[in-house]
Amino acid sequence: MPTSMPAPSIRIPIELLTPTAFAQFGGVIENPAAAPSAKLPIPHRMPPPDSVNANQGSATKYLHVSHMSNLYSLAPSKKPARAVMNMFVCAPRDLKPHEPSQSMPSSWGDLELDDDDEGNGEFNRQLLDVSILERHPFTTQTFIPMGLSQTDRHTQYLVIVAPTLPASASRRNTERPPPYPTPNIARKKSLKDIFARARPRPYSNETSPPPSAFSRLPASARPKGPGLPDLKNLRAFVATGSQAVTYGAGTWHAPMIVIGDRPIDFVVVQFANDVGIEDCQEIHLKPNSSASEGIVVTVDSDGSGKVQVKAGVGSVKAKL
Template sequence: MPPSMPCPSIRIPVELLTQSTFSQFGTVIENPAHSPLPPSQRGPPPDAVSANQGSALKILDVTHMSNLYSLAPSKKPAKAVMNMFVCAPRELRPHEPSESMPSSWGDLDFDEEDYGNADRELFDVRILERHPFTTQTFIPMGLSGHERHTQYLVIVAPTLPASASRRNIDRPPPYPTPKVKKQNGITEIFARARPSPFTNEAAPPPSQFTRLHPSARPKGPGLPDLKNIRAFVATGNQAVTYGAGTWHAPMAVIGERPIDFVVVQFANGAGIEDCQEIILTPDKNAEEGVVVMVDSDSSGKVEVKAGIGSVKSRL
């Protein structure tokens, strides 16, 4: 059974899924022409070239895939795998007032009377998972970008320092990190000096991870930072890549019908190295745990209540 960690009562608003807001957790894959953001907020255009005898536009490097299994204790090699997840809609519970604290990442207004015409329901986040040595890309199939009755939530959290994590469970979390070899010999000590007496280098050699996108670098052994957990709503025009080691909820479909996702990642078949889970258990004095507030209009379309495109945005 997965380990558990206590969590406070905390309520999370829904944000618009964009590359700028999601960048610390991974990448968003979308055709810029179909972005829900206005052109003035989309950022620089991606690199693209003409393809297929001029009948197509090839957009380059749309996501960042990482295979970090060389850091796994077993050293068992991984291979690229492609699976399909058929994700049924999740059950939401009716809204009720709460003294839960808001997530601390943004400056938000949680006035319980300020709902406009939206209906509010609640989604309880009971478990988070991570894939410590691989990115994981979810590609929805058959979901229109203009779908009004079915969407999906992308729920992610930063990683706490390992020292803070050990205070929350009775053992260190099962996230292996590479062992650092102690260098005590005279030659090794001089080799670490800068400038180097052997090469005249003024700076230490770059880490093997510097070439990776920040979201794809190892996150360390820490538990999820629940005070900074975030929730995004995605359209059918968007796929998402979780960076290696990024804490995230299992895919949460909300609406009327299932969504088929093609999922691309690396795996080596060692369970604890491929996927790690943590159960979120409300504190004994908490009236609820981690909850996403899902506001929708009369047609069932999710309304964004935080961040870019909030309040007035209709996805």
């Protein structure tokens, strides 16, 4: 029987996918000079990656645009992983018609997503049910769209992610331990560590050992632990064809969701060791039997089919 957890009844607005907004979940790969975030105010921008001239001066090479993590040394099986590259051909999703609801997204409670005031009638609202989340606990996963223009208004894709709850919250939410326990990464202190902290090193002014490999990683690339997804803080981002996205290892996310007229081909780069439960873990979201809906993303689009940003930086205040 698939692992499941109760889902609250909430509606989630769509945000613009930018490196700053997505930082806790992973990374965004985009041309810094032409990216949507390049036009945002400075507090909402990240410094561009280092760059050098390449190809006899005909190209700019941006360095280390994404961080790839292979954490399979922490997996219970200890089976080593290899780098793999797959392709996902993702068809557009069927959306359901908008129906007014009292549900409100907890993290954006100031938005009137179901305001019934008369508007200009230029936008169409549909709903997307989020019924499953997955994660890859020991590897990053990068989705690279192919054949989709940055200016394509008829087809985009959504990136839906959730933070990870502390492991102790699993029992409070489901009355059972975490469904997919992963090892505790806290390293036991050796005698060498204990003595190193007690006095300076003979040839150094440092009084403690160097930071662990994990502490040097970006926050999104560190192991997330065995906790369930934090559904009340789930977020949805819309991406253009000029953006690739890297999910940090262990980040809970929905399967890739295409919105629009045609499929999108994604090249997907990750590590895998072919142990099913270590490569991918899933949670099915079950709304309360008395609830009319569970977790729903509101998808507003204009006459050309372009998805509208309704929350966060760059949002538009459109009324239906």
